[in-house]
Each structure stands twice: as structure tokens, then as C-alpha cells.
Amino acid sequence: MTTIVQVTGLSKRFGRFTAVDDASFSIEENRIYGLLGRNGAGKTTIMQLLTGQDFPTEGEISVFGNRPAENAAVLQNVCFIKESQRYPDDFTAKHVFEAAPWFFPNWDSEFAARLISDFRLPLKRRIKKLSRGQTSAVGVIVGLASRAPLTFFDEPYLGLDAVARQTFYDRLLEDYAEHPRTVVLSTHLIDEVANLLEHVIVIDDGKIIIDSDADALRGSATTVAGLASAVDGFVAGREVLHRETIGGFASVTVGPLDAAARASAAEQGLELSPVSLQQLIVRTTTGSESEWEDKS
């Protein structure tokens, strides 16, 4: 396994506001990563720092062994598709796809043409006049057809309908299988992409709170529901991620349970249910600050 991105003690402050707070993580070659978190958690700032569009306040970033900022050798291997990419006023989609090969040495124009027809993108209309979803499709096509060794998609599909999003996932998987590369996908639609991800990084309030293989995260949390007194007895001494009560009933999300714990829960008449990646992230990123400090 080759590490292509190494981030150590990375912080970014804007005045008094800390957008990224002492983050350390690495990205391995040819995997699909999910960079997940709430709005304003620091996802976009991290991607901007990794792609050399901003300078860190503290810490070290190495991409393909070098600092990314103002480094053409690094940046020609990186493609960053932003949530709201702006294009020159008189640009049509055709202009974008004709200019793309100048920046991306691996650009595949046949693949781009196929994607254009998949997304039914009008080429000759000015981008300003395209719908929100069609503008997003332009970015998605650039991100896929550029086949950059390191590709970032930051909320790439504002306004894309469910059919177009599925097309994006399918084309991404197909093309990734044939041309392995590293993809970092940042999104709110966690349930939709959960099965595509090999590794998940969750950021909350500028801090990395989960950095784990997606498979290890599945089954890493369970919801225990039943009579509050029985539930409380059962979860005592366990790490509680989330807690809800209704009258005398409680529903508590806890960490992994072994077979013995599951059997004992069943004997006490407690209901166990799995927690999806999306629920897990919702539950781990809604806590108060002090809860976070306890855990780290």
C-alpha cells in the first residue's frame, strides 16, 4: 500500500475561527475515500489545503511526496471538483471539455463523450444558462474523464436528480475498476455512497473524529431499545453514542457488542438493531463539545 497523502498536525485558522484543528491522517493509493461531516465541519477547507488552493496555518501536508501549494508537478496529478465551480461568462460546456486536456494528461475524450450523452448535457449552450443539475454534470464529467491519480469531488451533485446521481456512481465504479485511482468523495448523501467507500474519514468542528475502514465501521455500533431501566442496566460501563427516551422506554446507541452481550440483551428482552453509516455519523456528530473531548 502506497501512501500518497500525508497530513500531520494540520490547522487552518481564519482570524479567530478555527476551520481545521490539528488534523492528521493519510490517504492510500487507489482507494475510494469518503470525507464526511456536517456543513461547516471543515471538509472543503481540508480539500482546498490538499489541492494547494490555500496555505495551512500550522502543520505539514505532503501530496505525492511534496507540498501541493504552487507545485505544478503535484497539481497536474490532482483534480478538484468543487461544489460551485465558476466558469468564464461566455463559456459553453464544449469549451470546458476542450480545455480540460491541457490540464489533465490522462484526459479521455471518448469517455467524456459517453458521459455527455449519459447526462444528456447540451454542449453549445452557455454554462450560465444551464440548469443547476446540468452545471453539476459538467463538473462530474471533468472529474471522471480527467482520470487524475487523485480526484476530489466536493458535493459534486447539487441539483442532480436521482437518476443522474446513480449514473455518476455507476460510471465512477466502472471506470475505477478499469483505471484504479484515488478518489475522495465529500457528500451529505451518506446512505447513497456508503457501499462505494473503502475508507471513511469523518470531520466535526475541524477535528478528525473517525478514520476507519468502511467495513470496520459497519457493525461498530448497535442500537439497544427497551424498558429504560433494563437498557440503562445493559449499557452501564459501555460507550454511549446517543440516547433517546420516550416515557419509560429508552433507545441507546452503543459501540460494538460481542456474541455474549447480544445473547444477554436478547434474554433481557431488549431489541437490538444495526446502525447505518449515515445514522452512525449523525449520532457521532450531534453531541456537545464536552462529549467529544471525553472520547478522544
Next chain:
Amino acid sequence: MDEGRPIFVQIAEQIENDVISGALPEETQVPSTNEFAAFLRINPATAAKGVNLLVDEGILYKKRGIGMFVAEGAKARVVAKRREKFQTEYVRPLVEEAAKLGISQSQLTEMIRKEDSE
């Protein structure tokens, strides 16, 4: 896909089911991990993990340069493995639920007989 369990384990189970049902007879080629990934819309590395699990158990084997095949004796091996788990995964919860509902052992036996004869 079931949320609580690792996807690669579920892939392996699906392939095992096809081996038991005869949909994948012994000595036939199974789809490639990329085909599994595209069809099930999952990460190819996850699909590969599921397939490798079955290679480790001797249910699939790799023909160099060609692909994955169902091993000889794979069906018997899967059935033996599933039988071991049958007691804990099926019989125990059945008996526990029956006890909870006040269904006696003889009533339970009768129910099983009825299901079987249908």
C-alpha cells in the same frame, strides 16, 4: 444489503447460496470482482474481500490468468458449514421466541411438521 454486517461477508454468503442452489455448479467460473462490484454497486476492494474469504475456505479457487472458479466439493463444504450454524442461528431463536409466546414443544413440533408437509 443488510446494514449491520460487513458487506464482504454478505457477498460471500450470496455466492455460497448460489453454490448450494446449483446456480453456480462446481468447476464453473464465477463473475470477476469488478463484475460483482458493478452489479451490486459496491467498492471493488470489498467484492474482492468477499471472494477471497471463499478462496481461503476452499470454496473458490483461482485459475491463473483466467479467473475464479467454484472448487470441487464446494457444495458439500458450504452445506457442512451452514449446518454447524443452523443450531445457533435458527433453532435457538425459534425455541426462544416459542417460549416467549407460550408455545409448547409439542405444538412447535406440530408446526414444523405442518410446514414440512406443505
